[in-house]
Amino acid sequence: MSQAIARKEAPLQQVPDHPLEDLIRSDRIPHIWCPGCGIGTAFAATLAAMKASGQDLSSTCMVSGIGCSGRAAGYVKLDSFHTTHGRAIPFATGLKLGNPRLNVVVFSGDGDLFAIGGNHFIHAARRNIPLTVICLNNLNYGMTGGQVAATTPYLARTTTTPAGNTEAPFNLPLLAWAAGASFVARWTILHIRELTDCIQKAMLKNGFAFIEVLGPCPINYGRRNKEKPLQTLKLYQEQTIIRNQADPSDLEIDFSKKVVLGEFVDKERSTCIENYDKTCRLL
Amino acid sequence: MTGDEACAEGALAAGCRFFGGYPITPATEIAEHMSERLPGVGGTFIQMEDEIAAMASVLGAAWAGQKSMTATSGPGFSLMMENIGLAACTETPCVVVNVQRAGPSTGLPTMGAQADMMQVRWGSHGDYEIIALAPCSAQEIFYQTITAFNLSERYRTPVFIMTDEIIGHMSEKVVIPPADQIRAEDRPKPQGRKDRFLLYKPGPNGVAPMPAAGDGYNVHVTGLTHDEKGYPVMSIEAQEQMMTRIKNKILNNLDDIIITEDHHLEDAEIVIVSYGISARTSMAAMQQARAMGWKVGFLRLVTVWPFAERQIRALAERVKAFVTVEINLGQIHLEVTRAAAGKAACHLVGHHGGAIISPDKVLAAIEEVL
Amino acid sequence: MMEYWRTPFDAQTIQVSQGIVHIIEDRCKGCGYCIEFCPKHILAFSPRFNKKGYHPPEVLQPDGCVNCHYCEIICPEFAIYSVEVPTAPGG
Ligand SMILES: Cc1ncc(C[n+]2csc(CCOP(=O)(O)OP(=O)(O)O)c2C)c(N)n1
Numbered sequence: 001m002s003q004a005i006a007r008k009e010a011p012l013q014q015v016p017d018h019p020l021e022d023l024i025r026s027d028r029i030p031h032i033w034c035p036g037c038g039i040g041t042a043f044a045a046t047l048a049a050m051k052a053s054g055q056d057l058s059s060t061c062m063v064s065g066i067g068c069s070g071r072a073a074g075y076v077k078l079d080s081f082h083t084t085h086g087r088a089i090p091f092a093t094g095l096k097l098g099n100p101r102l103n104v105v106v107f108s109g110d111g112d113l114f115a116i117g118g119n120h121f122i123h124a125a126r127r128n129i130p131l132t133v134i135c136l137n138n139l140n141y142g143m144t145g146g147q148v149a150a151t152t153p154y155l156a157r158t159t160t161t162p163a164g165n166t167e168a169p170f171n172l173p174l175l176a177w178a179a180g181a182s183f184v185a186r187w188t189i190l191h192i193r194e195l196t197d198c199i200q201k202a203m204l205k206n207g208f209a210f211i212e213v214l215g216p217c218p219i220n221y222g223r224r225n226k227e228k229p230l231q232t233l234k235l236y237q238e239q240t241i242i243r244n245q246a247d248p249s250d251l252e253i254d255f256s257k258k259v260v261l262g263e264f265v266d267k268e269r270s271t272c273i274e275n276y277d278k279t280c281r282l283l
Numbered sequence: 284m285t286g287d288e289a290c291a292e293g294a295l296a297a298g299c300r301f302f303g304g305y306p307i308t309p310a311t312e313i314a315e316h317m318s319e320r321l322p323g324v325g326g327t328f329i330q331m332e333d334e335i336a337a338m339a340s341v342l343g344a345a346w347a348g349q350k351s352m353t354a355t356s357g358p359g360f361s362l363m364m365e366n367i368g369l370a371a372c373t374e375t376p377c378v379v380v381n382v383q384r385a386g387p388s389t390g391l392p393t394m395g396a397q398a399d400m401m402q403v404r405w406g407s408h409g410d411y412e413i414i415a416l417a418p419c420s421a422q423e424i425f426y427q428t429i430t431a432f433n434l435s436e437r438y439r440t441p442v443f444i445m446t447d448e449i450i451g452h453m454s455e456k457v458v459i460p461p462a463d464q465i466r467a468e469d470r471p472k473p474q475g476r477k478d479r480f481l482l483y484k485p486g487p488n489g490v491a492p493m494p495a496a497g498d499g500y501n502v503h504v505t506g507l508t509h510d511e512k513g514y515p516v517m518s519i520e521a522q523e524q525m526m527t528r529i530k531n532k533i534l535n536n537l538d539d540i541i542i543t544e545d546h547h548l549e550d551a552e553i554v555i556v557s558y559g560i561s562a563r564t565s566m567a568a569m570q571q572a573r574a575m576g577w578k579v580g581f582l583r584l585v586t587v588w589p590f591a592e593r594q595i596r597a598l599a600e601r602v603k604a605f606v607t608v609e610i611n612l613g614q615i616h617l618e619v620t621r622a623a624a625g626k627a628a629c630h631l632v633g634h635h636g637g638a639i640i641s642p643d644k645v646l647a648a649i650e651e652v653l
Numbered sequence: 654m655m656e657y658w659r660t661p662f663d664a665q666t667i668q669v670s671q672g673i674v675h676i677i678e679d680r681c682k683g684c685g686y687c688i689e690f691c692p693k694h695i696l697a698f699s700p701r702f703n704k705k706g707y708h709p710p711e712v713l714q715p716d717g718c719v720n721c722h723y724c725e726i727i728c729p730e731f732a733i734y735s736v737e738v739p740t741a742p743g744g
């Protein structure tokens with residue numbers, strides 16, 4: 001019916017494309033993500049931000065690791081690299097150092113970037129390698145069926161913590177801040193306008209920029225923790241509070257209290273590329 | 284100049300402009316030399332946080348359009364394996380140097396071995412083809428490193444230089460020819476319409492041209508099974524097509540890839556087969572055997588992988604026996620035995636690792652066969 | 654005053670205009686986010702099935718769309734978007 005309305009008011013040939021059509025590999029859509037999965041929204045926000053950033057898109061690349069979130073690189077119509085589990089950041093590091101004119105965006109999951117790939121994350125932040133790293137945090141390993149992750153809340157149920165998670169999760173912005181990231185923020189997929197503006201800002205930042213995006217995994221995490229996708233989104237709406245420049249140590253994710261969102265770090269620090277050029281290319 | 288330094292100089296001469304490494308004895312000197320030399324030629328050196336990251340960074344730099352490399356030894360080589368598989372699957376040119384030390388595990392860090400010869404062939408999961416060269420002197424390391432880059436660019440494949448602690452650390456005279464006498468090959472760049480470009484559509488030699496990120500081709504590179512466009516396709520047919528391409532680009536070009544050196548094979552009754560540092564042992568043994576009037580020849584494998592199967596098979600028709608000399612407990616010996624297919628006897632002069640094999644041992648083995 | 658399900662943080666800066674909603678039905682996976690979060694409540698599940706067997710949304714009151722793009726940006730599937738219609742004089 002809506003299609004019909006659209007057609008009535010604008011003749012068929014004038015139906016405009018989706019505003020992000022030119023940035024997606026339409027021949028691969030629909031994507032693999034489940035109904036209600038948060039990855040698609042965060043991915044769309046990333047594309048919108050790329051477009052809005054005014055950066056030269058022909059020299060903009062996306063690098064992903066492995067996981068549901070890691071499939072993002074397969075849907076963007078840019079030079080895109082779907083690498084190995086946990087290794088998106090070191091691959092991106094080589095890409096950026098191999099050609100510093102490239103804008104490199106890493107889009108991957110919490111398990112990929114912070115469990116198997118945690119070491120690479122802290123070192124890239126320490127080096128201040130100019131990358132935009134977007135972590136879709138769905139609090140578990142979605143792709144492999146919902147196992148515990150380094151971000152799974154205390155006592156949450158996953159397939160490998162059937163009695164509840166006995167470990168404490170990472171506070172990702174705190175980790176990024178401590179490792180030296182130039183830009184650190186957190187949003188949810190409900191805060192799309194803020195998220196899109198934030199990714200745009202991060203892309204224009206000359207330094208290591210990290211954005212955590214909370215998004216639901218209704219199929220695995222949601223189901224086992226009795227959260228329907230819309231309930232998760234309500235949590236994002238009701239149980240969050242925006243506090244820019246918040247103290248990174250106050251950023252634990254505990255939806256029984258308020259979860260803090262916002263831009264927490266935005267500082268200037270010379271990048272490893274600038275330092276290398278200054279120090280090693282004296283000749 | 285040491286073998287390690289010669290390797291670094293060879294890489295620079297070949298046009299290598301990115302090195303991602305992680306220190307490990309006895310390969311560290313390659314990284315150190317590259318860290319000093321690369322910035323001066325417009326390249327970049329980075330010491331990554333581990334060998335997994337080093338290998339990943341090498342692949343990233345390769346897709347940025349650079350000739351890139353890393354160098355390591357046993358434990359680091361083991362850590363690189365997953366991304367080596369990614370390189371094979373995504374047909375990414377790169378060069379990996381393994382300055383072998385005795386293993387398993389931490390083994391003898393400062394003592395040589397040749398026991399990673401099967402690991403280099405099969406270390407990552409799945410079927411695939413790689414190219415591995417085994418130089419036997421510092422001078423040869425210089426040239427073989429250039430050859431390694433040329434082959435990796437020509438065949439879009441990881442190429443390995445399998446040296447060892449002994450030649451890596453040994454100082455020898457190395458002549459570096461003027462740049463205009465060095466032939467450095469670059470990967471073929473695609474031509475024609477960018478929107479119709481297929482990232483894995485084989486060219487005349489079975490290899491697709493390769494653009495760099497930023498060239499405007501919007502490539503998609505994945506370690507999932509993919510079609511010629513590079514898109515993931517989860518089907519048995521796509522798997523077969525991809526595997527066939529990855530294997531055939533090597534297997535259909537064996538004559539171009541395999542380098543061997545023949546010494547007195549014409550009338551040989553016994554043929555020593557060896558490579559790398561053990562080739563020097565073998566050469567000495569052969570010369571002493573000839574001096575005693577024994578009909579001994581020597582087949583040196585400069586290219587160890589793909590294996591010189593055809594050569595061995597042909598020799599097996601007319602020689603009495605092969606004696607494989609290598610600092611391991613029988614790795615290439617297995618290949619020689621397989622290729623000889625029962626037509627000639629196959630003997631091993633091996634070593635547990637940590638030292639070179641003396642020519643006497645080889646002579647003793649030959650004497651037994653005679 | 655326009656009624657929002659939740660007041661957008663940038664409510665002041667959003668140009669209030671009229672929009673036409675386009676839906677690529679076969680891309681939809683029926684998550685309902687667009688329906689739930691449309692500030693004007695003008696979307697609903699249609700009774701139809703798309704190729705994948707989901708009920709895509711339909712527009713209940715075409716005139717009610719204020720072209721805020723929220724459905725477009727929250728949709729994980731690139732399945733729905735709005736475009737501006739020039740506001741009629743005095744409208
Ligand atoms: C080396 C390696 N170990 C394990 C796996 C299996 N594996 C695939 S995805 C994944 C977890 C992904 O979790 P996350 O990064 O959070 O992504 P999500 O699916 O939740 O978006 C794992 C363990 C793998 N592909 N490679």
Ligand code: SF4
Binds near residue numbers: 032033036039138
């Ligand atoms: S399993 Fe979870 S993370 Fe993966 S696509 Fe489905 S909902 Fe998303």
Ligand code: SF4
Binds near residue numbers: 691724
């Ligand atoms: S643009 Fe979408 S969300 Fe906004 S009013 Fe129109 S239908 Fe509703």
Ligand code: SF4
Binds near residue numbers: 680683724728731
């Ligand atoms: S948000 Fe997209 S996928 Fe979800 S119901 Fe609406 S159109 Fe369908």
Ligand SMILES: [Mg+2]
Binds near residue numbers: 109111136138139149
């Ligand atoms: Mg996850």
